[in-house]
Amino acid sequence: MTETLDLIVIGAGMAGINAAKKCARAGWSVAIVDELPYGGTCALRGCDPKKMLRAGAEAVEAARRLKGKGVTGETRIDWPALMKHKESFTDQVPESMESGLEEAGVQTLHGRARFTAEDRIEIEGHGEIGFRHALIATGAKPRPLDFPGAEKLIDSTDFLNLAELPRRIVFVGGGYISFEFAHIAARAGAEVTILDRGGRQLKMFDADLVDMLIERSRAAGIEIVAEAAIEQVEDADGAHRVIYRKGDENHAIEADLLVHGAGRVPAIDHLDLAAAAIETEHGGVKVTPWLESPSNPRIFAAGDAAASPGKPLTPVAVFEGKIAASNMLKDKRTEPDYTGVPSVVFTIPELARVGLLEGEARARGEVYVSFTDTSGWFSQKRLGESHAGAKVIAGTDGKILGAHMFGPDYAELINVFSLAIKLGLTAAQVKAMPAAYPTGASDIGSMF
Structure with a gap:
């Protein structure tokens, strides 16, 4: 293969797929390559399959919490059957992702890629390809461990x-x-x-x-x-x-x-970045605030592979991929807005966060902090849950700076605070929101 493309995307996860589609629909010649099945970590090896397995754990835990409260019998997980439930989702992803890319006009390639020059890349089984732009979106991999065994x-x-x-x-x-x-x-x-x-x-x-x-x-x-x-x-x-x-x-x-x-680190070791004069920083591809390599302006990076201020989260990878694509297409310097991006630890129950931690907020000046143990509230009592809490942080102007929650369904409720922070809403405005009752959202007014 000796063609020169407008864009080659390395990595078929959420950042890469969104960028590839956006540029192809704008009329660019685009190819995407990955040595693994298309879909990336989140859809195939992380977020989504994890939550499929968690569904079984949630069901077992729900039954155990309500034992003696109207639920009887022993509930257990059939692991092989639960794994098949997970596979009913993940098995469909690669073909679905690849067909969607092809429908958008993106050439789909498979194999390991490495740079051979500032404007060329070699793909295993396909030879060298020239490009006007390249997007590195290879995600992350487990951090190397250094102890024997x-x-x-x-x-x-x-x-x-x-x-x-x-x-x-x-x-x-x-x-x-x-x-x-x-x-x-x-x-x-x-x-x-x-x-x-x-x-x-x-x-x-x-x-x-x-x-x-x-x-x-x-x-x-x-x-x-x-x-x-x-x-x-x-x-x-x-x-x-x-x-x-x-x-x-x-x-x-x-x-x-x-x-x-x-922990995990950017998966960029195999790319031979030096051959394309691409600098690294903090283990990832060094980028400007608009996601461009300062040492090779043909190159952009997004998602976990980029040393950007964004957290290693799927929503961040999605909007970084889209912004990188827009900046390449229009030769602009639009910077991603990381305000109000929530993150969740999907334990049972879950731990959620958006905005500033209490220490970060106090370092900026005077703040109002409300910490509430919600374990005795109706929302938890009906489920038999013993532990839950919420912390909301606001500035002296009333604007919400951070929200932190631990409890059932709080992964959904954190999105209300995400929107509040994104839009610059005050605590009074959020408390004034009428919510369906009884729901988790109807608890918000009593949290601060």
Whole structure:
């Protein structure tokens, strides 16, 4: 292949697919390439399949919470059947994504890509391609681990494809992946432990609500060990033994399965960026505020691969991909607006956040903070839930600066606060919103 394209997109996840379609519909010649099935991490190896599995865990937990309150009998998860439920969604994604791209006029390619010059790329099985612009949207991969035996850990992709769920599972790391998967596995009957090197877990979320989540996690049977530095992993009679240091002492725990949940990094190592004079920063592709490479203006980056201010979240990847495409098409310097982007840890119940943390808000000046334990409210009582809370932060002008929530269905409710922050609404304006009753949204007026 010796053609020169207007745009080559590397990575068929949400950032890449949205950008490719936008440019193709504008009349550009566009190709997209990925060495993995089309759809990206979120649709195939992350957000969506995780929530498919979580549905089973939610059902089991709901029945357990209401045991003795009108619900009887033993509810359990059939893991292979739940996995088939997940596959009923994920199996359709690659073909659907690829056909949608082709309908939009995008050429779809498969294979590993690497740059060979500032305006050329080589794709395995397709040869070299010239381009006027390239978008790097290769997403992220598990962070490399450096202790002996680290190769024995599986990653999140492998966990989401387990044919059977082992009895004893250790999750390494105290972030999203470990907590979300631990809550699923515990409801499915596994003995679950989280080993975290740090003293505090889920650092990007409100500390008071994280404490509540940890307490709830332990009540669900999940053991959480903080300040646990792993020394090595060794074989132990067909299983694994994890040796970790806590304080001045070494400890050991045996497990049938070890899962890597210790963070992710941009997946750009294989691209040979130096050949195209592309600089990196903080592990990702260095970009200007409008997502262009400052060292090679032909190149843009979006999503988890870019060292942008955006959080590694699917909505961010989507709008960064669209803005990068618009800037390439129109030769503009439009900057993404990251205001009001919510994030959620899909434990049971879930932990949600939008806007500033309390410490961040106080550092900017005087603020009003309302922290409410909502565990005794009707919304939780009807479900038998024991833990829930909300924290809302507003400025002296009344505008909402941040909202933090832990409880059933709060992943949906956080979107109300996301809109409020995006539009610059005051607490009084949000409290004045009439809501259907009784719903989670009808609780908002009592939260601050």
